[in-house]
Amino acid sequence: MTQEPPTTTEGPLLEVTDLQKYFPVKSSGVIRRTIGQVQAVDGVTFSIGAGQSLGLVGESGCGKTTTGRVITRLYDPTAGSMKFEGHEIGHLSKKEMHPYRRDIQLIFQDPYSSLNPRHTVGSIVGTPLLVHNAVPKNQVVDRVQGLLETVGLNPEHFNRYPSEFSGGQRQRIGIARALALNPKLIVADEPVSALDVSIQAQVINLLQDLQQKFGIAFLFIAHDLAIVRHFCPEVAVMYLGKIVEIGDRSSIYETPHHPYTQALLSAAPDVKQAVVGGRRERIRLEGDVPSPVNPPSGCRFRTRCWKAQAICAEQEPPLLEVGGRQVACHFAEPLQVVSSLVAESESEAPSLQDLSESGDAPVQVS
């Protein structure tokens, strides 16, 4: 057995402060100079308690995967602090990091490319056990079979290759591998986006069962707002490398305060909302997300924001506590974008028009 990482019981399991990850942009040509930085993650702060789930949502390129990869130390952070059980792990060497690796595991999006096609399922799931000397060699097969059973696969199939399994089954193999070392935190990066809906639900239920059974904490990354709402009591919304809003699920979904959160919710296609639901705000963003090499000054969302004023280009809005969540917007105010209640009277409902035209006090939404 390798040494156990020291443990403490107080404070959150993972505490991330002002985390930054920049990728250099190189010039083409023989001498490749650094000509800029991709500001993929730029000052992200959050924490996750033991056994809790934090959802990370936002559109592609906003820095979700990079955040997950820095936390699992597949990437080194450019700046900022990451504390796991109170111990700074952001700058540990490979060797110093080793004992923490078993505690922090990653589940990948693509069940096809994340498993080595030349290795059997037994070897894929068993390798972490061997690397960390987690069980005596002669017990590895037993443990692997136990893990396969835990994730709903036939334990007899440990000798098969990934190509013999469907997408959903492969994702289960990836989950079994992540579980092998009894992790305390799993970073799940779009774990179901590549799967058919009926299979997505199977995998989500499996992850929920495992979380309850083993008390694992999750950083759950997805672009699907409905799945994140289902899985995570706490949710962070990212835009261009920054968290723009973070709070508990009901604050984020029922009374979003950031215009970007509001736009995302308004655009998410949803059966209940469309067919049964009541009022829904229609917010359509124009254009595309700007480049993270040259992000806009001040608030990074301002180029697409319908509320933007001069101050938005001049000052970066800090992430502040407003209405029970944290939000980074100079003009943060609640707007109920989606609602399952059928609006009895349209006139009573605060509409986007009212909000943006009259600079009135924030509308109360119950």
Next chain:
Amino acid sequence: MTEVLEAPQSQGGAPAASGSEPFLVVENLTVQFPTHDGLVYAVTDLSYSVEMGKTLGIVGESGSGKSVSSMAVLGLHDIKRSHLTGSIRVGGREVVGASAHTMRRVRGVDVAMIFQDPLTALHPFFRIGKQISEAYRIHHKVSKSVARRRAIEMLDLVGIPQPDRRVDDYVHQFSGGMRQRAMIAMALVNNPKLLIADEPTTALDVTVQAQILDLIQSLQREFGSAVILITHDLGVIAEVADDVLVMYAGRCVEKGSTKEILTKPEMPYTWGLLGSIADVVGDVSKPLIPIPGTPPSLLSPPSGCAFHPRCTYMDKVDGGPRRCETELPELRQGRRADHLLRCHISDPDAVYESEVKEKIG
């Protein structure tokens, strides 16, 4: 063949005049591919129709035959490599077995298709404007400068900023959302009467998806065209389709108006799909109810009802699971005339109301 679209609640009372059929009529379409491993039963006995101005959503998991069935409308299957039977009529014209000449007209003028990946339609080596104007010139005898003006007009129509400048760009100079718009511009350049959109937004972010779906809808309103929207996302269907056709293992298993199918579904597979998805509103403590197992291989579709290996409602069938395993359920009428379903349960509406609704609603 108007049973789908004769919505009983439609205002005015008079359904489509009995003499004229809907713009697209697909009848008993079957498409099979002989392969090394055997015959792939990609589409079996599929019938549907779409009227001008309407959007039909086709939903189902990957491999259920959505793309194969709609490619048949455009005559895109190689007759040497596929067995295709049934009838497909576009504006009254039979497509199955039609001459190359007829198909060129159908493809260029009557029907246009857009895909998930814009690079299947847009060539990387040619300027975008050039590709759009050439598509126009194939069917219109106009000068290059007139065609170029048409291309700029189309780019403007689909919301490309500064279209007179961007018309000379190459695909790689466009963002993902703009590529999708450019493909739509090219598809619409000849004012097609039917637009088939095959997973047009699957690769896009939600805010861009919303822009593209809005665009398709507003163009449809403007030109009164018929639209087939293929997707695996019931949310997208709920937002934009008038009618929905649910496919499983190459067959239609349920069909009707979108509101009817999504609020009063009568087929266990549709129940399964609805139970599998999370929502942005409603009770979060309700667990998802997945469909067990995986979609079948179309090389050897299951006997009887193709859904039976995954169905959890076979005990509701008179005659029991045996029937589901051996006997193919016919597509039959549900609680309304425009609601069709394929299941042996004799009163699926009652089962839905008493046992299913509470769980998945």
